[in-house]
Amino acid sequence: MTVDGSTVLVTGASGMLGGAVARALVAGGAQVRTFQRRPARVDGARDVLGSVTDPVATARAVAGCDAVVHLAARVDITGPEDEFRRVNVEGTRHLLAAARAAGAGRFVHVSSPSVAHVGGSLVGAPATAAEPALARGPYARTKAAGELLALETDTAAMRVVVVRPHLVWGPGDTQLIGRVVARARAGRLPVLGSGAPLIDTTYVDNAADALVAALTAPDAACGQAYVVTNGEPRPVLELLRAICVASGAPAPRVHVPGGLARALGAGLDAVWARFPLAGEPPLTRFVAEQLSTAHWFDQRRTREALRWSPRVSLDEGFARLAAAS
C-alpha cells in the first residue's frame, strides 16, 4: 500500500518534523494539505492556516482528507498547564472528531515517549501505556491525555496509530539542536555527572519515514503506540560533543554532578513557577533528569509492526547537520 493519490492532512507542518513529513508525502505522490498557524511553505502542499484549538477551522482543513498526520502541539518545556491542555488535549479531541466526521480512514497521532515515563532510567524500554497522572511536566501530561484520546478513537472506520519519536533532530531544528548550540555558544552547556548515560535520538528523516509508514501500516498494527528512534543510543556526552562539532559550537567543558544538577533544576523550576520570568529556566529538573539518566528503547516491535527501519545513521545525520550549518 502507498500514499500515492490519497489526500493527507499534516498538522504542525511549520515545525521541522511536520515539514519533513509533508515533503515526504508530496514525494510519495500524495495530495498534501498542511494545517498550522504560520505558513509551512512546503513545495507541492497546500497551506491551510489555523489552529487545532479552533473546531471550525479544523473541520474545514480536514474535509475531504483520506488520512491525517497530527503533529501540532505545544512543545515548550515550561508554562501554564492550561495552555498545554488547550492544544494537546482539546485540539486533539477536535481534530479526531473532525477527521472521523470527514471520513478519514487513518489517523497517525504523533506523541512522545515522555507520556509513559515516570522518572528514572529507560534501558531498552518497551512502549508502555501513557500515564497522564504520572508523567513529568505539563507537556508530557497533556500529551499523555491526548494520546489516550487518540487510541480510544481507533475503530474499523478510522484506524489510529500512535507514534512516539524520541528526541528528533536534524538541520534547522530549534528544539534539541538549537538549545544545545545556543547554550554551548553561551558557555552554559554543562555535562551532568559522568556524561555516560545512553540516549537514543531520531534523525528527522527517519522519524518522517516512520510516520509515513504508519499511514500505510497493516490494520493489525493499529490501535497501539510505538516508540521510534534511530536505535543507536550513545553516551549523552558523545551526543552533545557531536552536535557541537557539527554546528561549529565549542564543546561542553563544565562538569556538574548529576544529583546537584537535578536539585538545581528543581530549584529553578520553583523560581520560574512563582515568578513568571521571561523564557525558559536555564536548567529545568526535567532537562537535568533527561541528561543524567539513560533513555533508550527496544525497537524490535516498532520496526516489525510499521515495516520501517531508519535509513539515515547517526553518523550520516551528523554529517548532514554539519553540511547544513
Added chain:
Amino acid sequence: MRSPVGLRLPASLPPGGLPGLDPAWSRLVDVPGSGTWHVLDNHDALPGEPVGTILCVHGNPTWSYLWRRLVAAGGRADRPWRVVAVDQLGMGFSERDGRARRLEDRVAELGALTKELGLAGPVVTAGHDWGGVVSLGWAVEHRDVLAGVVLLNTAVHLPPGDRAPAVLRPAMVPGVRTASTVTTTAFLDTTLALAHPPLTPEVRAAFRSPYRTSGRRQAIGDFVADIPATADHPSRPALDRVATAVTTLDVPALLLWGARDPVFSDRFLDDLAARLPHADVHRSPRAGHLVGEDEDLGGGVLRWLDVRVPGDPADRPEGRAAATGEPWVPLGAALADRQDDGGPALVELRGSGTRTIPWSLLATRVDELARGLATLGVRPGDRVAVLVPPGGDLTAVLYACVRLGAVVVVADAGLGVRGLSRAVRSARPAAVVGVERALVAARVLGWSSTLVAAGPLHRSARRALGVVATLPEVADLGRVAAADLPVPGPDDDAAVLFTSGSTGPAKGAVYSQRGLSAMRDAVGRAYGVGPGSPFVAAFAPFALLGPALGATTASPDMDVTAPRTLTARALADAVRAIDGRVVFASPAALAGVLATQDDLPVDGRAALGEVTTFLSAGAPVPERLLAQAAALLPNAELHTPYGMTEMLPVTDVDLAGIRAAGPGDGVCVGHPVAGADVRVSPLDADGRATGAPTTEPGVVGEVLVAGPHRKVRYDRLWLTEQASSRDPGRHRTGDVGHLDAHGRLWVGGRLEHVVVTAEGVVTPVGVERQVDEVRGVARSAAVGVGPRGTQQLVVVVEPEARVRGVVADDELAAAVRAAVAPRRVAAVLVASRLPTDVRHNSKIDRAAVAVWADAVLAGRRARL
C-alpha cells in the same frame, strides 16, 4: 517437654502479593480428627492430565512457600505434574490447635490429609529439612503409590550422643529454645539468612509472613524440641524406624543438596547416599540450606522426573558410558611391558644433578604401591585424593591407583586452600596421599581419615596427623602382598579431575579407565610421541602421560608450581639429556624461556635448534609469543591445543595454521585432533544454544565436543551433568564459536558472555581482538547492556595512557567503531584497569565489566 496447650488460631489463606505465589493455588482442607490445613495445589490450573503428584513437605521454620517454584513449574504444558505442598499443622497458614506434635504425629497427620485429598499414585515425595523425615515417613507407609523421593538438605540419622549441628545447639537448650524460636524471631531470621545469594526483602517477608506473632511461632519451638538428639528422646524410635525403612526404598531418589549448610552438612548427605545407594546426587557447591531458593528447584526436579520417573529403578545413577566394545589398552600397559627394561623412564634435572628412574624401577614401584594400597584397605572404586607435587612419586602413585582400580582425585593447588578443600571433600576420598602440608589440611578440614605421607615427615607430625603409612612403607607392604590384583574394567571410574574453577566452583569430571587411555592415545597421535620418541615436559600433566606413552620423559630444572621459572638454559639441558625432539610447555613457561634466551650458551641454542615440536598448553597463547618462540626454535612446529578438563585435547593449531587462518571472528584453535568430533549447537535469537548440533560452516553456536577421551560425567552434579550432556555422547563446553569452511574451529568467548542485540548475537572475543589492534589500547572487553534481545554492544578499553572520565574521547571512540565495523557499538568507555578473574590472570572478568558498564550507562555511579 510438652508445652502447655498454646494459642488456638484457625487456618487462613496467605496474604496476597507474595512474590511467586499464585493465590489460586491456596486452599484450606479440613481433616476431621487432625485439623485444617493450608495447602498449595496446582491441580485446578493444570493444562492436562498430570503424570502424577509431587507431595512437598517443608521443614522448620519455613512453610509451603518454599515450594512455589516447583508448584509453578509443575503446571507446564507438556507432561504436567500436580504439586501439593502442605503447611504442616501449627506451621505456615495451617491451623494452630495449641498441641505440640511428635514426628509420628506429623507422619500420621500427613497420611490423614492425603487420604482426605484422595491422593492416588504415582506420588513422588519431596521434603526439606525436618520435612524430609516426615516425607520419608509418609513414603515408607505408602509404597503402593510411591514413585520416587526427592530430598533437600535433610537427615534421617542422628547418631545418639552425637552433638546436634552447631547452629541448632543453642536453640535446643530448653530455656534458650523458647526465647530463640518462639518469643523472638531469632531462629527464623537465622534460617532465612542461610540463602546464597541472600533472599530479597520481599521473599524474606513472605517467608516470615505466617510467623508474625509469638503465638504463631509456638510450633517452631515445638519442632526444635522434637529433634531426637538423645538416645532416650521420645521421637527416637520413630526416627530410627524411618531411617531403617529408607534403606528398603527402591524407587528413584534425588538428593538435591546445598553444600554450604551449617545445619545439614555433608555427613548427612553421605548417610542418605549410603541408605539410598541408587540415588542421583546433585550437590551444589554454591547453594546453602535453602537449596530450593539457591538452585533452580522447579526446573531441576522436573528434569529429574522426566529422566527417572516413571522409570526403571534398576538404572544406574548418573549413567555410565555405554560399553563400546572397542579394544582397550590399559593406561599402564606400556609401563608394565617394560618391567625388565633398564633404560630411562623419567629423567629429572635438579640443579647440577640428574636423577634417572629406569622403566624397571618405575614399573616395580607402581606394582608395589598398588598392592600396598590394597593391603591398607583401598578397594577398587575407592577414591584416593593425590596431593603430591609433580615428579616420580606422583607418577608412581597415580599409575598405582589406576592399576588398582582406585579412583584418583586430582585438583589443582591453584584453587587455593578453600577451593581445593571444597573440591576434595566433595569427592569423598577414602584415602589421601599427600605431602605434609596437604596432610595437615586433610586432617584439619576432615577430607579423609586414611592418610598416606609422600615425602619426608617428622615422627611427631606423623603421630599428630595419624598418618597410617609413608609411601616407602606402602611399597614395603606391597612387596610382601601375595594375592594378584584384579584388573579393573574399561568402564570403571578411574579419575576425578577438577576443573580450574574459573567459571564458578570447580567441578569434578569423572573419567573411566577407557577415557584415560583414550587421552593418552589422542596426545600420542596428535604430537607424535611414543616409544622411541622421548620428550621434555615442562607442563606437569604431560609428564604424567609419558610412561603411558612408553616415552622417556625429561623434566627440566624449574619450580613446577611457578612455570615462569623455566629458563632457556634449563630447557636446553633437558632437551640434550634425552636427545628430545618434542617439548610440552605452558604459555608461562614459554615466556620464561624467551625472557632468558640471552643467557643461552651456543650448544644450548644448538640443542633447541633440534626441537621439531613445541606444544604450549593450558591457556591460549598470544600469536606474538609464538612468533618470538619461532625465532628461538627455528625448526619446531609451534602448537597450541584447545580443550578443557572435560576433554583434552579437542583441537590443535600451529603457528603456520594461525597465520594461514588470518583474522576472523574469534580465535582460530584449529582442526579437531584425531578421534575428536566438534559441532556447534546454533544460538537462537535469544542467544541460547537450542539448535541441533551441526558442522555447517559459519554457524555460531555453543561448542559441543565428543570423543573417546571425554569425561564420563560430572561427580555428584546430576543436574549439571544432564545439562552438559543434553546431546548424548557430547559435552557442552559453554564456549561459543563456529567452524569455518576448512573445518577449523573459532572460539568467540563464553556462552554467558554473548551479546544479544536486535540485529543478532555478537561474540566478544572477535570484537576484543579487533579493538586490541587499535593504537593506544592495552586491553579491552566487549559486553552487552540492556535487556537480552535488544542489548547494545559496549566496548570498555583499558588504554595505555592515563584515563580521564568514563566516556572515551571522540578519536578513540571513532577508531574502535571503525575497527569493529559493521558491528555497531553504542558506547566506548575507558577504565584504568580491567578486572581479571582470579584463576587466569590473563582472562578479563567480562561479567564484572558488564555490571559496571550497565550501571554507568544507566546514569548510576559504579566502581570497576
